Amino acid sequence: MDQLQHILQTRFGYAEFREGQREIIERVLSGEDVVAILPTGMGKSLLFQLPAYLIDGAVLVISPLLSLMQDQVEQLKMLGEKRVVAINSFLSFEQREEALSRLRTYKFIFTSPEMLQNEYFQQRLSSISIAFIVADEAHCISQWGFDFRPDYLRISKSLQAFRHVNVLALTATATNEVIKDIEHTLLMKEPFEYIHSLDRPYIAYESYQVENQKEKLTWIINRVTNTTGPGIIYSQSRKKTQFYAQELQKKGVKVAYYHSKMDQEDRILIQQQFQQGHLDWICATNAFGMGIHKDNIRQIIHDHIPTSIANYMQEVGRAARDGKQSIATILYMQSDVEQAYFVAMQEFPEEQDIEIAYRKSNQVVLSETTQRILDYWKKELSQQETINLFQRIRQKKWREIQDLYTLLQNEVCIREQLLAHFGQRLTRKPKNCCSKCTLNLQEIFQLHEKTTVNTTKLDWKSRLNSLL
Structure with missing residues (x-):
């Protein structure tokens, strides 16, 4: 029995790796950047939990939601791992200071893109050994970064100090365009891409x-x-x-x-x-x-x-x-x-919002999300470039909603069309496929x-x- 198989059985209680898991873990251990796209339920957490025990230093996990972090922390504790912490807005000032003072004692450090921007936190991270970095639910970099949480786009600047550390990006869904966004934002160098079929036959x-x-x-x-x-x-x-x-x-x-x-x-x-x-x-x-x-x-x-x-x-x-x-x-x-377009656009800055934001004296109160978006883009682009950017995003959002509506309206197999959107082909239809085929x-x-x-x-x- 090799070392990976031994840890899989003794620490995690599994007899065999699922498809793709061993290959991804081996790439992480060899120091490569990796983008891993696997459907929900395929054991993505194991891909960073297992190799952590074969590399010195802490694993830094960037996660989008507080509830997701807490869940990951509890999972690890149930496996007997006590060297785990989530550093986020859940913690009081005193709790955060305590966690940061003991940072080098942790094996797994979970945090948010927003917390990663904190200068003191960055200093503390720079003072410890980082084994590798994980971007969990990495599709959020592309889907949320431009129009909801620009701190995802700031990850690039935060990672500048860790260019020597390899990055593992994990998600259940990503188009080729989103994969490019992930690789660019995470400063990946010739990453290995593992893309599992997104079909869920059940x-x-x-x-x-x-x-x-x-x-x-x-x-x-x-x-x-x-x-x-x-x-x-x-x-x-x-x-x-x-x-x-x-x-x-x-x-x-x-x-x-x-x-x-x-x-x-x-x-x-x-x-x-x-x-x-x-x-x-x-x-x-x-x-x-x-x-x-x-x-x-x-x-x-x-x-x-x-x-x-x-x-x-x-x-x-x-x-x-x-x-x-x-x-x-x-x-x-x-x-x-x-209605879907309205919901997708409700926090988006209108052209007049952008014009107001670029004035030196901004007297108009914008929503918190809209203000956060514009605060980021004001530092990156000119006013006209920001207007053009959000015109493109609006067009893209409308196309995405229309694509789904067209999928529902036509007579083509729903499963085939869902996979085709991600550049994949359906090789075998299950017995119960969809309401347009057999159900x-x-x-x-x-x-x-x-x-x-x-x-x-x-x-x-x-x-x-x-x-x-």
């Missing part, structure tokens, strides 16, 4: 065009109350997540809603309830899902057209991690195309007994006490 795809919102609601209630979960219902509207949850609760469904404007304590509690099986369904915006480790999600339902095929693939990829049959459904109306819903679903739940609204502390 996820069947279906789409239904409906006439109005009432028809959507009726469909959702019928599907959820007559089929098995667990499942996630995605909506672009925070109000709709609450509305769906309330209507389903009336039918005795164990369900909760989730969105970014909720209290942090409530969100953590709902995630835990769903992961532990106390809830069967979650009605959520796209704020829910990244970093959620639940193997048996059977259904993903979208009540709208997502803002891109890549986003859609990320969200449906949360189903069928256990390799058992699941289904992903899109309910849509023609007007959802304009036996009776075979996919099993009727389950309805259970009644107490739908009395409690505050989060009361609900936590009732669970414990």
